[in-house]
Amino acid sequence: MTVQDPQLFTDAFRAALTDAEFATLLKERDFSLQFVLTGGSGTAFLLDSDGVHDGAPRPASLRLEVRPEALHLILLGRLGVTRAIVDRSLVAKGPVPRVRQLADLLPPLGRAYAQLAPAPSGA
């Protein structure tokens, strides 16, 4: 699988949801994330405490329109969310305070993703 493969993200996020603490956090905060991968496939999926769903089945707390390469780096902790926003590889649509809350949600997603992500090539 390559970084460009959306399934890598959905598999990782499903794995993250097996961590009960993470699922509870999403539920308690009533937080759902709509991902739209830009710059190619346009794949969309929604993450909430119940699972990862294809497409855009319902409105989410935050919609993240993000380049797959940027999402890859964000999840691995190599690119900050605000830096990605400033360089426009990520557009976050939804209340700004929700964007700040990503700081609590990304680490569990990142840990799950790191298990599946392809090893960095060189750099």
Added chain:
Amino acid sequence: MIATTTTAVPNAPTLSDLRALNEAAMPSLFQLPPEVEELRDEVRDFAQTVVKPRTLANDLAPADEFDWEMVEAGHRLGLLRLTMPKDLGGRGMGVLGVAVAMEEIASVCASTALIFGASLLGQTSVLFSGDQQLQARFLPSFLGDRPVLACNAITEETAGCDLLIPEHAELAEDVMTARRDGDHFVLDGVKRFITNGKVAEWAAVFANIEGNPGATGLTVFIVPLDSEGVTRGAVADKMGYRACLGTTLTFEDVRVPEENIVFGEGGGWNYLTVQSNQARSIVAAISTGVARGAFEIAKEWAGERVQAGKPLYEHQFTARKLAEMSSKIEASRLLYLQAAHQADNMLPAPVYGPAVAKMYADRAAIEVAEEAMSIVGARGYCREHAVEKLVRESFGARIYEGTPEVLALAITGALYGRRL
């Protein structure tokens, strides 16, 4: 002869006074959040009771006098930490809250609004970066008893609009340089017209990393203004906006640690466009406030002043002027509210909305202030009249945070889906 009766028509809520609409059970597409309404009440009271009585004195004072007492009163209200999140001790407001607050202050004094607005803008990079180390070093001073100001230093002698149009980065000349020296950068250059530059504790300074052509290496540095090599120069003797001090800041071999960089080396342009798109809704609100302040004076005068046996507003030409002024204020306000709402719900904020709001509101402020002065007549042309000051102030916002020409490039670029 046709018999006529005069019936009193109750004051209808305006189109954009969202609370009045709500109270009158009039339909409205949107409402302000309760915390923003609350803030508006507090700031309106501050503007009317603290700012308004001092506004003419501050306007007529020598260019370099600064009313710290007034700023302190605003600080007690939390105006200098308006956008800091509540968990950091701030008031947790977004762009909408700031814009609504700025309209209130600008309706009596745009330059006072800009004192607070420019300081908030200076803080934006540190806040937005999420860099906890920078936040811990540069934000706590805004939480103390004493008012502390920040500023934002972009404009230079040779580079004005060139530093607001990313596509012109390569063309900018003689831009302030930042030369690496170990784990520090050495800043050299001169910034012009920096609001709060005379009185601020620190500045967000935009400088070009040495070796990059023009301003292509634009980078944001947080620089304490008591650093060795910083000189605060003369205050510009401006036509308006006199309560806020626009100053030349000279940087000679100023050493800044690399950890004071926000958004990384070369991150200045990307950040600047994000910042401008947020700030433009707020400046549109300032222009709306100027228009509203001038309109309120004209409306009152046109109701009292009798010529040819009836109040001015009953004369058809004046009635038309008042109606057009009112329409322009409604449109300006609806535009800035929509643009600010977008900025609070989209990161980065879109280019189009804030630019349209600012372009329209800046022009409307000039037109409304000019008509207001004409309605007031000779009295309004005199120094001690509030409308005279609003006329002078109405021209200011057309210059900072994007002239109409800069905004036109942003708007038309957005229409064609590219950067001009």
